[in-house]
Amino acid sequence: MRAVVFENWKTFPALKEVDRPVPGPGEVLLKVAGAGACHSDVAIYKDFDAGTPGAVPPPFILGHENSGWIEETGPGVQGFTVGDAYLVYGPIGCGRCRACSRGQDTYCENAASMPYLGTGLGRDGGMAEYVTVPARNLVPLGDADPVAAAPLADAGLTPYHAVKQALPHLDGGGRSALVIGLGGLGQIAVQILTALTGATVIATDMKPEAMRRAEANGAVVAAGGAGQVERIRELTGGRGVDAAFDFVGAAPTIATAAASMAQGSRLTVVGIAGGSYEWSFFTTPYEATITNTYWGTIEDLHEVVAMYRAGQITPEIERFSLDDAPEAYRRLESGQLTGRAVVVPHG
Incomplete structure (x- = not known):
C-alpha cells in the first residue's frame, strides 16, 4: 500500500510503498476514509530531533487524525461489522495506570516507557490506505460522513x-x-463555545478571513495588532473575559490573553508555539488561573462525535488525494490552507 512516511529528523516526509499492516490481538484494520494533516506533523518532521522533549523517533507513517471503515478484526476482537465507520482516538497509553483507566491516555503515567505516544505519533498512522488501531480506541460515527469527521480526532x-x-x-x-x-482548532472552539455556553465569544486573529469565518459561527471579533487588548476589554465592559483559550501559544498571544483576563478567570494555553509568561502577584488578576491542556479523553471524543452528528460542529476541510498528500503538507507549512487538509486515500 502507499503511505506518507516520516523517515528521518528534519526531512520532508516521503510518499512510498509499504506493507499493508495486519491487525494483532485486540486490534482492527481500518480502510482509511480520511487523515487530517496537522501542524503537529510539521513539527515532527521539521522541528524535532532526537533531543527535543516529546519527540518520537522515526521511521513511522504520519497521521494522528483518522477515520475509516472496518476492514478486518484481529484475534480476540468482537462486536464490529466490516464496513462500519469509526473515528480513531489517537493517544495510546499503557492501559493500566490511573490516567489510562479513566480514558486519558494523553496523561499516561508510564508514557516514558511506551514505544510510542499514539497512532501517527511513533506508531504507524493513518496517512495511508490502511491503518491498524486498538479496538478500544474506536468511536462509532454511524451514518455521519467519516471524511469530514477525521479532523475531529x-x-x-x-x-x-x-x-x-x-x-x-x-x-x-x-x-x-x-x-x-482562528486556525482549525480555534474555529471549532468557537462552535463548541457557542453550542455549550451562553457566553459572548470573542475571537481574534491577524487574518481578516479567519475572523469572518468565526463571526459567521457566532463570535464577536476583535482585530489583532495595536490596541487589541483594549478592544477585547471594551467588549466585556472593561471587566475582562472569564475564560480565554490561546490556540497559538507564542509569548505575545499568551501576554494578550493574560492582559484580557477578569478576576477569578481561567486562561488555557492550547497552542504549542513554546511561548512563556512571567507571572506577577500584582499584575495578574486575583484568583485567575493559567493552565494548559493536551488533547483529551476518549470519553470527550464520544461527546465530540455526538455534537458533530447533531450538526453543532462542522469542520471546514479541504480534500486531497493520497498522491497529493505531500502538497497538503507544503501548503500547511506555508499557511496557504483555509480549512483542515484531509487526505482521502480511496477517492
Whole structure:
C-alpha cells in the first residue's frame, strides 16, 4: 500500500510503498476514509530531533487524525461489522495506570516507557490506505460522513477538552470567552463555545478571513495588532473575559490573553508555539488561573462525535488525494490552507 512516511529528523516526509499492516490481538484494520494533516506533523518532521522533549523517533507513517471503515478484526476482537465507520482516538497509553483507566491516555503515567505516544505519533498512522488501531480506541460515527469527521480526532477533541474544563467559569449570565488563533482548532472552539455556553465569544486573529469565518459561527471579533487588548476589554465592559483559550501559544498571544483576563478567570494555553509568561502577584488578576491542556479523553471524543452528528460542529476541510498528500503538507507549512487538509486515500 502507499503511505506518507516520516523517515528521518528534519526531512520532508516521503510518499512510498509499504506493507499493508495486519491487525494483532485486540486490534482492527481500518480502510482509511480520511487523515487530517496537522501542524503537529510539521513539527515532527521539521522541528524535532532526537533531543527535543516529546519527540518520537522515526521511521513511522504520519497521521494522528483518522477515520475509516472496518476492514478486518484481529484475534480476540468482537462486536464490529466490516464496513462500519469509526473515528480513531489517537493517544495510546499503557492501559493500566490511573490516567489510562479513566480514558486519558494523553496523561499516561508510564508514557516514558511506551514505544510510542499514539497512532501517527511513533506508531504507524493513518496517512495511508490502511491503518491498524486498538479496538478500544474506536468511536462509532454511524451514518455521519467519516471524511469530514477525521479532523475531529484532534482539531475537535483538543478544543473540546479545553472548553469542557473551563465550563464552570462560563456558567451564568454576562460571561465572556476569548479565542485567540482562528486556525482549525480555534474555529471549532468557537462552535463548541457557542453550542455549550451562553457566553459572548470573542475571537481574534491577524487574518481578516479567519475572523469572518468565526463571526459567521457566532463570535464577536476583535482585530489583532495595536490596541487589541483594549478592544477585547471594551467588549466585556472593561471587566475582562472569564475564560480565554490561546490556540497559538507564542509569548505575545499568551501576554494578550493574560492582559484580557477578569478576576477569578481561567486562561488555557492550547497552542504549542513554546511561548512563556512571567507571572506577577500584582499584575495578574486575583484568583485567575493559567493552565494548559493536551488533547483529551476518549470519553470527550464520544461527546465530540455526538455534537458533530447533531450538526453543532462542522469542520471546514479541504480534500486531497493520497498522491497529493505531500502538497497538503507544503501548503500547511506555508499557511496557504483555509480549512483542515484531509487526505482521502480511496477517492
